Amino acid sequence: MDKKALFQQVKRALVIAKKDIRIYYLKGPVVIFGILFPLFLFLSFAVGRNLGIEFMMPGFLGMVLFFTATAISPAVAPMETQLKTLERLMSCPVTLPTIILGDVLASFAFGIVISLIPLMVGLGLGISIYQPVVLGLGMILAAFCFSALGLLFSVAPTSNTSTIMMLSSMVKFPVVFISGIFIPLTNLPDWGKAIAFISPLTYFTDLARHCLQTSGHLPVWVDLGALLTFAAVFLILALKLHQKTMPRRV
Amino acid sequence: MLKPRPAANNAIEVTNLTKYYNGNIAVDGISFAVTKGSFFGFLGPNGAGKTTTVRMLTGVIQPNKGKALLSGLPAGSIEAKQISGVVPEMANPYIDISAWHNLMLMAELYGMPGNMAKERAGYWLHEMGLFPRKDNLVKEYSKGMKQRLILCMALLPDPQILFLDEPTSGLDVQSSRLIKDILRSLNAKGKTIFLTTHDMDEANQLCDYVAIINKGSLVAVDAPEKLKATTDSRHSVEVSFGNPIELDSLEKLAGVREVKKQGDKYRLYTNNSGQLAISLAKYSESNGLTLVSLNTLIPSLEDAFVALTDKEETDNG
Ligand SMILES: Nc1ncnc2c1ncn2[C@@H]1O[C@H](COP(=O)(O)OP(=O)(O)OP(=O)(O)O)[C@@H](O)[C@H]1O
Numbered sequence: 001m002d003k004k005a006l007f008q009q010v011k012r013a014l015v016i017a018k019k020d021i022r023i024y025y026l027k028g029p030v031v032i033f034g035i036l037f038p039l040f041l042f043l044s045f046a047v048g049r050n051l052g053i054e055f056m057m058p059g060f061l062g063m064v065l066f067f068t069a070t071a072i073s074p075a076v077a078p079m080e081t082q083l084k085t086l087e088r089l090m091s092c093p094v095t096l097p098t099i100i101l102g103d104v105l106a107s108f109a110f111g112i113v114i115s116l117i118p119l120m121v122g123l124g125l126g127i128s129i130y131q132p133v134v135l136g137l138g139m140i141l142a143a144f145c146f147s148a149l150g151l152l153f154s155v156a157p158t159s160n161t162s163t164i165m166m167l168s169s170m171v172k173f174p175v176v177f178i179s180g181i182f183i184p185l186t187n188l189p190d191w192g193k194a195i196a197f198i199s200p201l202t203y204f205t206d207l208a209r210h211c212l213q214t215s216g217h218l219p220v221w222v223d224l225g226a227l228l229t230f231a232a233v234f235l236i237l238a239l240k241l242h243q244k245t246m247p248r249r250v
Numbered sequence: 251m252l253k254p255r256p257a258a259n260n261a262i263e264v265t266n267l268t269k270y271y272n273g274n275i276a277v278d279g280i281s282f283a284v285t286k287g288s289f290f291g292f293l294g295p296n297g298a299g300k301t302t303t304v305r306m307l308t309g310v311i312q313p314n315k316g317k318a319l320l321s322g323l324p325a326g327s328i329e330a331k332q333i334s335g336v337v338p339e340m341a342n343p344y345i346d347i348s349a350w351h352n353l354m355l356m357a358e359l360y361g362m363p364g365n366m367a368k369e370r371a372g373y374w375l376h377e378m379g380l381f382p383r384k385d386n387l388v389k390e391y392s393k394g395m396k397q398r399l400i401l402c403m404a405l406l407p408d409p410q411i412l413f414l415d416e417p418t419s420g421l422d423v424q425s426s427r428l429i430k431d432i433l434r435s436l437n438a439k440g441k442t443i444f445l446t447t448h449d450m451d452e453a454n455q456l457c458d459y460v461a462i463i464n465k466g467s468l469v470a471v472d473a474p475e476k477l478k479a480t481t482d483s484r485h486s487v488e489v490s491f492g493n494p495i496e497l498d499s500l501e502k503l504a505g506v507r508e509v510k511k512q513g514d515k516y517r518l519y520t521n522n523s524g525q526l527a528i529s530l531a532k533y534s535e536s537n538g539l540t541l542v543s544l545n546t547l548i549p550s551l552e553d554a555f556v557a558l559t560d561k562e563e564t565d566n567g
C-alpha cells in the first residue's frame with residue numbers, strides 16, 4: 001500500500017473510531033461505570049488501611065485505565081455482528097485492519113480521557129507528577145496495549161456479547177490482582193514477581209509509581225519497553241486474528 | 251449464452267468464481283460478464299449462492315478460487331469498493347444514531363467532501379421520502395424506512411456499480427415501487443445495476459439481462475425475453491368454468507400435455523394455445539358448461555425460471 005492509500009485508511013480508521021464512540025461509548029452508564037467500578041473495587045481494598053493518596057494513586061490510575069480500555073472494546077465486534085451492521089461496514093472502501101484499528105482507537109481515546117479524571121482529582125488532592133512526559137508516554141502505550149487486548153477477547157466470530165464479556169472478565173479480574181496494584185512489586189515475594197511480570201498492567205502501575213510516587217521497582221525504560229512490546233504483540237495478534245474471523249461474522 | 255465483449259466495456263467480469271463453506275460448495279466456478287450500464291438480474295432459488303456471489307463481488311468475503319473484476323479492478327480492493335454501492339441482503343443501519351448521521355458516516359468512509367455529502371444526503375433523503383424524519387434515531391424507523399435508508403446510504407457516494415441483494419423483499423407495494431422507479435432512473439443515467447431478487451415480475455420489468463443460478467452453478471445468462479422463448483413447452487391456457495368438471499375430461503382434449511388445477515381455474519399446458527382455446531370453447535358448449543374465463547398464456551420469466559431450476563413439482567404439488 002502506498003503512502004497516500006495508507007494515510008487514507010488511517011483517516012477512515014478515525015472515522016470508525018468516531019462512530020464507535022458515538023454509538024457505544026458515549027452512554028451515561030458506560031462512562032459512570034468506567035470510573036465507579038474501579039473506585040469501588042479499590043475502596044474495598046483500601047478502606048480500613050492507613051494508605052496515603054500518593055500510594056493509592058498509581059494503582060488506582062492503572063486500574064481505571066485497564067478497566068476502561070477493556071470495557072467496551074470486546075463488545076463492539078459481537079454487537080455489530082448481532083445488529084447486522086458489520087457487512088455494510090465491510091463493503092465500504094476500508095480494509096479489515098482499518099476497521100480493527102478504528103475499534104482500538106475508540107477504546108484508546110475512551111481509556112485516556114476517563115483516566116484523566118482520577119488524575120485531575122489526584123492533583124486536586126495534592127499529588128505531584130514528577131515525570132509528566134514519561135507518565136504521558138506510559139499512559140498512551142498502556143491505553144493502546146489494553147485496547148488491543150480488549151479486541152483480542154472478541155476474535156471468536158460470535159454474535160453473543162455476553163459470552164465475550166464473561167470471557168473478558170475472567171481474564172481481567174485475575175490480572176488486576178497480580179499486577180502490583182494493591183501490593184507494590186517491591187514488596188512481592190519472588191514468585192509473586194514472576195507472576196506479575198506476565199501482566200502488562202504491572203509495568204504501567206510500576207511506571208506510575210515512578211512518576212507519581214518516585215518509588216518504582218523496575219527501571220523506567222524496562223516498563224516502557226515492556227508496554228511497547230505488549231502493545232505491539234496484542235495489536236498484531238488482534239489484527240491478524242480478526243482478519244481471519246471477521247468474514248465469518250456475516 | 252455468454253456473449254464475449256471487449257473487457258473495457260465490462261462493469262463486472264467474473265471468472266471461475268468459487269466459494270466453499272466447510273467443504274460444501276456454495277458457488278461452483280461461475281463465470282459471467284455484465285456490460286457497463288446494464289441492469290443485470292441475478293436469480294435463483296433459496297440457497298443457490300446469490301448472496302455468496304454478491305459478498306465476493308463486494309469484498310465482504312474472499313473467494314476460494316477464481317476472480318472477479320469491477321471495471322477492471324479486483325473485487326474487494328479499496329479501488330473497487332470505492333466505485334460500488336451495496337445494499338446487502340440482511341443489513342441494518344446503526345439504530346442508535348439518526349438517519350442523517352448514518353449517511354454522514356458513509357460519506358466519511360468513502361472520503362467524500364463535506365458539502366457534497368450534505369447536498370447528496372439531502373437529495374436522496376428527499377427522493378426516498380425520509381427527509382422529514384432525517385434527525386430521528388433509526389430505532390424509530392419502520393422496516394421499509396430502514397430499507398430506504400440503506401438504499402440512500404448505498405447511493406450517497408454516487409457509485410458506478412450498484413449491488414442490491416433482495417432490496418424489496420418484505421416491503422409494501424409503494425415502497426418497492428419507489429425503489430424500482432429509482433433503480434430504473436439510475437440505470438437510465440448509466441449506472442450498472444446488479445440486482446438479486448426472487449420476484450420474477452420485478453426482474454422481468456427491470457432487467458436487460460438475467461443470470462439464473464442453481465445449486466451454485468449458472469444455468470442461464472440471457473435477456474428475459476430470450477429465456478422465455480427457450481421455454482416454449484410452457485405455453486398454456488387458463489380456463490375456469492361455472493360448473494364442476496372432471497379433470498380427466500380436460501386431459502383428453504387434443505394437444506393437452508398436462509393439466510393442473512389452480513384454485514378455481516385449470517391450467518392446460520400445450521404447444522398450441524390458440525388451437526386449445528378453440529377446443530375448450532367447443533368442449534364447454536357441447537357439455538353445457540358456462541365459461542367464466544379463458545386466457546392463453548405465454549411462458550413468463552417465472553416459468554422459464556422454474557423450468558431451468560427443476561422445481562415445477564414442488565411448486566405446484
Ligand atoms: N456463512 C455461511 N456458513 C456456511 N454456509 C453458508 C454460509 N453462507 C451461505 N452458506 C451456504 O451457501 C449456500 C448458498 O447460500 P446463499 O446465502 O448464497 O444463498 P442465496 O442464493 O442467497 O439464498 P437466498 O435466496 O435464500 O438468500 C447455501 O447452501 C448456504 O447454506
Ligand SMILES: [Mg+2]
Pocket residue numbers: 300301302339415
Ligand atoms: Mg441470499
